[in-house]
Amino acid sequence: MNASHRFHRVIAALFVTALVLVPATPSLGSTIYQLTNSPSQQYGNGAVWDLSGTIEVSRTGLIGKDEILAYSWTIAAQGTSQSYSFSGTGADAGIGGSNPLTALTATESTLTLQNGNLLSLTAPASTPIPGLSDGNLYWQNNVNSGSAYEMYYSQTFFWFAGSPASSYVDSGNWVIGNSGHSVPEIDPASAGSALSLVAGVVAMIEQRRRRRQAPTLAV
Numbered sequence: 001m002n003a004s005h006r007f008h009r010v011i012a013a014l015f016v017t018a019l020v021l022v023p024a025t026p027s028l029g030s031t032i033y034q035l036t037n038s039p040s041q042q043y044g045n046g047a048v049w050d051l052s053g054t055i056e057v058s059r060t061g062l063i064g065k066d067e068i069l070a071y072s073w074t075i076a077a078q079g080t081s082q083s084y085s086f087s088g089t090g091a092d093a094g095i096g097g098s099n100p101l102t103a104l105t106a107t108e109s110t111l112t113l114q115n116g117n118l119l120s121l122t123a124p125a126s127t128p129i130p131g132l133s134d135g136n137l138y139w140q141n142n143v144n145s146g147s148a149y150e151m152y153y154s155q156t157f158f159w160f161a162g163s164p165a166s167s168y169v170d171s172g173n174w175v176i177g178n179s180g181h182s183v184p185e186i187d188p189a190s191a192g193s194a195l196s197l198v199a200g201v202v203a204m205i206e207q208r209r210r211r212r213q214a215p216t217l218a219v
Helices: 003-021 188-213
Strands: 031-033 046-059 059-064 068-077 083-089 094-095 104-106 110-113 117-123 134-145 146-153 156-161 172-180
Touching: 003 117, 046 156, 046 172, 094 134, 110 117, 134 172
Parallel strands: none
Antiparallel strands: 031 046, 031 172, 046 068, 059 104, 068 083, 094 117, 104 110, 110 172, 117 134, 134 146, 146 156
């Protein structure tokens, strides 16, 4: 291997190292939560249903409808092949109650609906069940002295529960999503610093290489 090939291999290795060293900044990205599955409460329409799916929010902290980016969910009847899937964007979600702008608490690990608020994830008409029209996946946490957890489609209740399961209530707040994970974005400032470091090392190596290759003048 000649010196030129070795030089280019060193440069490639430095570039890869720079990319590895650039830290991700989760706070700049969105967070995705797995919707809580509670089969003991998801009984109706002749079956016990399993719920799976996700809800994505733009940031952590106290949030409302504007921070909901997208969601999707599937309900599947236990012991059968019967299942239905739905999806929507933040525009299809609904929030109400005492503080709609801060109804949800999003942390790195959980998404909770605060006491006194409700959340509705609409099943748009673009994802219909044959013969039906529209509906919602709905959580109501002590609004007007009442709570409810339901999934209905065109007035067909797949399940209805009068209150959340106690295992999913934390100080009055209803845990509706968990196992949150961040979708990281690269911090431009960090990326610039790493690439500047690589550029400086490359310049130093190139300068030394040229010195070694410079012809010796006879005296």
